[in-house]
Amino acid sequence: MKNRNIDFSMVLALTVHDMKNSLGMLLNSLDELRMENENTFDDSSKFNTLQYEAERIHNDLVQLLGIYRLGENNLSAHVEEHFVPDFLSEHLARHTPLLKGLDIECSIVAEDINGFFDADLLTGVLNNTINNAIRYTKTRIRLTANEQDGYLVIGVEDDGEGYPEHMQHSGTLSFKSLDFNTGSTSLGLLFVSAVADLHCEGERTGHIKLHNGGPLGGGVFELWLP
Template structure:
């Protein structure tokens, strides 16, 4: 007798996890191909698009798994100490082949400070934010880290047209704010906001800020962690 009491969300989560791992292997292969055939692939628009879209899908799947775990009350922050210049350099290195291929300039300006946060969760946030900056920038991206008002502030800036007024805000997003009809769900921002909220110290809670300006006059994404 067939059991029809299937937890479909669990099935989807399992499938998403497998797809995420497969895309991770694909991205590693793409990196290896770029190195092996640098002279022919470095400036290839098609190859750069392949890598960008694969990275974007991988980020989306990471976020979906995180949001699933959040819904199951199974997502928590495991706080460790990290040296910010090294942390940001490691994450920029992941994107350097694509940035170089697209001719995008990049700079890291991080104060020599330590921060306390969940490495894996922040990795998901940063990868998605850098990937978005690659999509909207003209040709410059900047990563920053500083302390302000008792918070660690990690920022990603670009020299694109910036965020539309409707997206500029300070604080946190709720799941109800996602608009699945418009085709622009802000899923990445919801994930980033959720990750920020998982970081708490006393009465302080993490949040994200979206604005325009910065050094390049484009979009500025910041995650504030206590």
């Protein structure tokens, strides 16, 4: 029998990529269905659950691909200048139909500032954190952006119960820090932490902060970029 030398990790990555693209098409179709049947689907808990779970799986696949590329040393940040309020508004618009259907109020409080970052990588970060906030919030989500200590700080806040103590964190996560016995591996946090770490200026690198409080009183996710 021939040794076919199949690279299973590559096969898995290609499969995940195809699944991600298919789910992207499904999400677009769900958005169109909601627009065509607004009065019917906005109040449908089943449709809202379907859209939320499809979005969550899509985000998981994006993160898996990112972590695979990270492991292959093939993930890098292509930094360009962006007007932050517009960037946040564009990404919030993607979630607006679902937020409306779930009766969740979302606002943006952002300084008129420019930031230097990889827009594609930050799209994955925002989709992950907004989707996570949708899961745990009660009625409100807030996106923020400001400058602190020479960093661009992008935040996602909610009015839920907040992060449990073991998840509150400041700095950079590593794969070794993940606990596979808790039922929640926090791969999403590993992905966003890795994206932050890819943004650097001199000796300063990006990092994340997870804590509770803020104006809404729930969980606060912060991405700090130099």
